[in-house]
Amino acid sequence: MSGLLENTSTRAIGADIGRVDGPAKVTGTATYAFEHQLNAPAYLHPIQATVVRGRVREFDTRDAEAVPGVLTVLTHDNAARLADIGDAELAVLQSDEVAHRGQVIGAVLAETPEAARQAVRLVRVHYEERSHDVRFSAARTDLYTPGEAEDDEQGDLAGAMASAPVTVDHTYTTPMEHNNPMEPHSTIAVWEDAGLTLYESTQGVHSVRSTMAELFGLDPERVRVIAPHVGGGFGSKGPLHPPVVLAALAARLLPGRPVKLALTRQQMFDLVGYRSPTIQRVRLAAEPDGRLTGIGIDVTAQTARFKEFLEQAGKPTEVMYAAPNRRITHRLAALDVAPPTWMRAPGECPGMFGPEVAMDELAVACGVDPVELRVRNEPGTEPASGRPFSSRNLVACLREGARRFGWQDRDPEPRRRMEDGWLVGTGVAASTYPTGQMPGSVAAVRFEDGHYHVRIGAADIGTGAWTVLTQIAADALGVPVTAVRLRIGDSSLPSASLAGGSTGTVSWGSTIVAAAQAFRERHGTAPADGAEARAGLPDNPNRERYAMHAFGAQFAEVRVHADTGEVRVPRLLGVFAAGRIVNPRTARSQFIGGMTMGLSMALHEDSVVDPRFGCVVNHDLAEYHIAANADVVDLQAHWIDEADPYVNPLGAKGIGEIGIVGTAAAIVNAAYHATGVRVRELPMTLEHFLA
Amino acid sequence: MDFLSPSTWEEALAAKSAHPDAVPIMGGTDVMVELNFGRRRPPALLDLTRIPQLRDHGPDDGYLRLGAGVPYTTIIERLRDRSPALAQAARAVASPQIRNRGSVGGNLGGASPAGDAHPPLLAVDALVELASVRGVRRVAAREFYHGPRRTARRDDELISAVLLPEPAGPQSFSKIGTRNAMVIAVASFSLALDAQARTVGTGIGSAGPTPLRAIEAEKFLASEFDWDGAASPSPATVTRFGELVASAARPIDDVRGSAHYRRHALSVMARRAVSWAVTDYRKEIARCA
Numbered sequence: 012m013s014g015l016l017e018n019t020s021t022r023a024i025g026a027d028i029g030r031v032d033g034p035a036k037v038t039g040t041a042t043y044a045f046e047h048q049l050n051a052p053a054y055l056h057p058i059q060a061t062v063v064r065g066r067v068r069e070f071d072t073r074d075a076e077a078v079p080g081v082l083t084v085l086t087h088d089n090a091a092r093l094a095d096i097g098d099a100e101l102a103v104l105q106s107d108e109v110a111h112r113g114q115v116i117g118a119v120l121a122e123t124p125e126a127a128r129q130a131v132r133l134v135r136v137h138y139e140e141r142s143h144d145v146r147f148s149a150a151r152t153d154l155y156t157p158g159e160a161e162d163d164e165q166g167d168l169a170g171a172m173a174s175a176p177v178t179v180d181h182t183y184t185t186p187m188e189h190n191n192p193m194e195p196h197s198t199i200a201v202w203e204d205a206g207l208t209l210y211e212s213t214q215g216v217h218s219v220r221s222t223m224a225e226l227f228g229l230d231p232e233r234v235r236v237i238a239p240h241v242g243g244g245f246g247s248k249g250p251l252h253p254p255v256v257l258a259a260l261a262a263r264l265l266p267g268r269p270v271k272l273a274l275t276r277q278q279m280f281d282l283v284g285y286r287s288p289t290i291q292r293v294r295l296a297a298e299p300d301g302r303l304t305g306i307g308i309d310v311t312a313q314t315a316r317f318k319e320f321l322e323q324a325g326k327p328t329e330v331m332y333a334a335p336n337r338r339i340t341h342r343l344a345a346l347d348v349a350p351p352t353w354m355r356a357p358g359e360c361p362g363m364f365g366p367e368v369a370m371d372e373l374a375v376a377c378g379v380d381p382v383e384l385r386v387r388n389e390p391g392t393e394p395a396s397g398r399p400f401s402s403r404n405l406v407a408c409l410r411e412g413a414r415r416f417g418w419q420d421r422d423p424e425p426r427r428r429m430e431d432g433w434l435v436g437t438g439v440a441a442s443t444y445p446t447g448q449m450p451g452s453v454a455a456v457r458f459e460d461g462h463y464h465v466r467i468g469a470a471d472i473g474t475g476a477w478t479v480l481t482q483i484a485a486d487a488l489g490v491p492v493t494a495v496r497l498r499i500g501d502s503s504l505p506s507a508s509l510a511g512g513s514t515g516t517v518s519w520g521s522t523i524v525a526a527a528q529a530f531r532e533r534h535g536t537a538p539a540d541g542a543e544a545r546a547g548l549p550d551n552p553n554r555e556r557y558a559m560h561a562f563g564a565q566f567a568e569v570r571v572h573a574d575t576g577e578v579r580v581p582r583l584l585g586v587f588a589a590g591r592i593v594n595p596r597t598a599r600s601q602f603i604g605g606m607t608m609g610l611s612m613a614l615h616e617d618s619v620v621d622p623r624f625g626c627v628v629n630h631d632l633a634e635y636h637i638a639a640n641a642d643v644v645d646l647q648a649h650w651i652d653e654a655d656p657y658v659n660p661l662g663a664k665g666i667g668e669i670g671i672v673g674t675a676a677a678i679v680n681a682a683y684h685a686t687g688v689r690v691r692e693l694p695m696t697l698e699h700f701l702a
Numbered sequence: 703m704d705f706l707s708p709s710t711w712e713e714a715l716a717a718k719s720a721h722p723d724a725v726p727i728m729g730g731t732d733v734m735v736e737l738n739f740g741r742r743r744p745p746a747l748l749d750l751t752r753i754p755q756l757r758d759h760g761p762d763d764g765y766l767r768l769g770a771g772v773p774y775t776t777i778i779e780r781l782r783d784r785s786p787a788l789a790q791a792a793r794a795v796a797s798p799q800i801r802n803r804g805s806v807g808g809n810l811g812g813a814s815p816a817g818d819a820h821p822p823l824l825a826v827d828a829l830v831e832l833a834s835v836r837g838v839r840r841v842a843a844r845e846f847y848h849g850p851r852r853t854a855r856r857d858d859e860l861i862s863a864v865l866l867p868e869p870a871g872p873q874s875f876s877k878i879g880t881r882n883a884m885v886i887a888v889a890s891f892s893l894a895l896d897a898q899a900r901t902v903g904t905g906i907g908s909a910g911p912t913p914l915r916a917i918e919a920e921k922f923l924a925s926e927f928d929w930d931g932a933a934s935p936s937p938a939t940v941t942r943f944g945e946l947v948a949s950a951a952r953p954i955d956d957v958r959g960s961a962h963y964r965r966h967a968l969s970v971m972a973r974r975a976v977s978w979a980v981t982d983y984r985k986e987i988a989r990c991a
Contacts, residue, residue: 277739575970577878579882614880617957619957628957633735633884634886636885639884640883641881642882697878697959697963697967701963
């Protein structure tokens with residue numbers, strides 16, 4: 012089905028092309044949501060609940076309203092009524108109820124951001140406070156099984172564990188983590204007779220449009236969302252969160268005037284989601300040679316009491332290794348907390364920590380090399396579904412990674428290498444991420460002024476979408492890249508699915524291919540000025556027949572100081588099998604970005620909740636550590652040539668998330684090899700290595 | 703909030719006298735963060751950026767006089783030989799951008815127990831110069847820190863300078879954090895030897911309500927150190943020194959580290975500092991011979 016792309020002579024796909032939006036970004040002319048120049052904006056600052064649970068009895072806003080420049084204090088008393096769309100998180104200012112600390116209970120609208128902020132400090136709120144519970148634990152008696160994740164059982168894992176010569180049975184934990192894109196969540200909302208215009212930092216202008224239209228009871232045609240450039244999202248800008256709703260509610264009180272809202276870094280720890288902590292009991296049953304007879308993962312995660320979200324950390328265990336007996340369960344603890352959300356590789360990222368460390372423990376127990384152990388457990392078909400893989404090159408990644416990393420000379424014994432006071436070790440872990448495709452995209456191609464204008468309402472959140480979609484359009488039309496004029500990031504363009512689940516490039520790219528084909532079919536190779544065609548994303552019947560995933564292998568070298576326990580990661584090397592790579596430069600950036608975030612997860616990231624107050628105490632970037640430049644030394648990403656004729660017309664798999672999957676396990680496994688100390692909780696800190 | 707912006711030192715002192723609750727600001731690397739986070743809301747800010755002499759440095763009667771507003775970058779680039787421990791500490795502060803703006807005066811004004819500049823000031827027995835309309839006085843850094851964020855500075859006083867004695871022996875600073883840069887210390891330690899007086903100075907950071915000295919450890923090492931030949935101290939001596947430094951700390955558990963880890967880290971840093979000092983001292987002897 013990739014005929015058009017095979018026959019083209021231009022070959023923009025695969026070329027190492029610099030970002031088409033790069034010059035604008037490095038010269039500061041790329042416009043982010045908050046930066047759009049609009050006339051006479053007003054500024055919004057949220058009022059946040061200072062209790063964890065209860066209801067607001069009364070606002071005393073006299074002092075706040077006396078601040079010069081204050082226009083309005085917005086509360087549930089004067090906010091517009093919204094439609095109930097079944098998402099309690101977005102029912103902003105619809106009642107006096109407080110469901111978590113930091114929840115938006117109001118806002119001040121003022122002539123300046125300073126006046127708005129000062130006035131918020133002067134609002135006195137009287138609450139009726141209720142007792143709360145934010146303690147996350149697998150020992151809670153009120154855990155429940157979420158509807159979207161019934162227990163998945165094949166064979167008899169307990170029996171396999173009882174009879175296996177070698178078993179691993181340990182509990183692994185990952186902490187609450189916050190997405191923290193560089194650009195804070197920000198909105199400019201303008202309410203006019205014609206409708207609502209939103210300049211929004213989002214992973215999908217069309218989903219913002221449809222959700223906001225529904226909430227505010229507007230015809231979608233009357234809502235326009237603009238987002239040409241977005242400074243990172245990592246999932247938290249995928250689903251909508253309260254701030255955009257708040258901005259629109261405020262704008263409605265001030266028709267004709269732009270209302271600007273940019274969250275502070277601290278507000279981002281309360282209002283725009285996070286990765287749930289997970290507790291994972293992992294069980295492996297094996298023969299003495301390491302062949303698995305059983306594999307199981309029992310996941311406990313948290314959700315908000317008022318809105319369910321499940322971190323599906325058990326999912327990769329459906330995909331990774333062959334074993335006749337398998338058990339995957341999820342349990343949720345409903346707490347008085349803000350709702351968790353997607354964070355880069357939701358499910359897979361935490362869900363490959365426990366199992367991949369457990370595999371290392373099994374390798375040690377069996378005396379089998381950890382690369383070889385994974386090769387021995389390679390399945391013929393997708394274990395949980397029995398479907399064939401459209402392509403699966405995990406073994407090739409492991410072998411290629413081992414070769415590049417210099418794995419073959421490794422002494423498997425831990426705590427054997429000491430260099431200048433540092434214990435040195437190496438470790439490996441596997442990566443996987445599903446190759447999805449989101450329905451709903453439409454692309455238009457128009458020939459005008461000697462250029463092909465390609466329009467689709469896609470989002471570039473720093474991934475390189477501007478660039479790779481230009482390349483795909485060029486090849487699909489059989490023209491040079493310079494003949495293509497791409498437009499994305501505006502809901503007035505044809506509909507596009509979300510930049511999420513690593514589906515953006517393949518969904519939008521396949522849609523552009525379809526539109527280009529329609530254009531050529533209708534207008535030939537010498538189109539008249541003004542010739543146009545559009546097409547939607549075609550169905551791919553192969554999606555029913557094949558299991559589609561990208562795979563990878565990550566290798567880490569770790570140094571742990573023998574006296575202080577300080578941890579350094581001098582080397583990280585990943586090899587990925589992700590179909591056709593559209594642009595090696597932006598792809599490498601995605602892989603190493605993911606791996607850096609995985610390093611950060613391994614060593615640093617940890618949102619610490621104070622159970623008394625129900626809030627994250629280290630809610631700024633001085634205390635919530637993210638890996639700094641000095642923590643990243645030799646970081647390499649490679650990929651193998653993988654031709655997959657089934658996934659999509661491009662033969663490409665999504666690559667935005669797989670880089671973070673498995674990294675933390677590789678680092679923890681390397682630390683074990685260095686020290687002989689097995690760490691089963693993240694982040695791995697200095698204190699783990701003190702006797 | 704008032705914003706006072708004197709253009710001379712005399713005006714600054716008069717302003718501080720008239721507004722004793724005004725918070726001085728220069729680089730803003732601490733004060734602006736506190737304002738931004740709403741941790742404090744002073745009635746006035748006293749802008750000292752227009753006072754040139756606060757950025758001056760030079761010799762002063764056997765001391766290096768360092769204006770309170772000299773940025774860390776200047777200490778690293780120009781004053782390394784005259785303030786080795788402080789220059790090492792300056793290198794460990796935050797990021798290049800912060801080091802271009804932040805200053806020792808600001809560290810002293812904020813008096814966070816985690817401030818990187820404090821341990822070297824304690825170890826080398828620096829003086830803090832405090833000025834007001836009433837006059838100028840100099841307080842030993844060792845008498846300066848009174849409690850959590852409380853110091854010997856009186857409300858009407860401004861910090862004008864620190865005075866660092868001429869280095870008279872090896873000095874060092876080390877810091878342990880949970881990442882490689884941009885990190886608040888889990889614990890830090892500074893050691894300074896004075897070969898003429900045959901005394902030892904120490905400073906402990908991030909492991910107590912204030913920056914601390916390890917006085918017992920100082921006395922112990924001064925008596926055990928081979929001031930003539932710099933023979934390597936026995937492992938037992940080094941270990942004991944580490945223990946005495948660790949026992950002088952008064953750490954707590956927090957998100958950055960446990961009290962237990964902090965004591966352990968201090969003993970490691972103290973032992974390392976002794977071995978560096980011995981090596982440096984030997985080089986010095988060889989150079990003089």
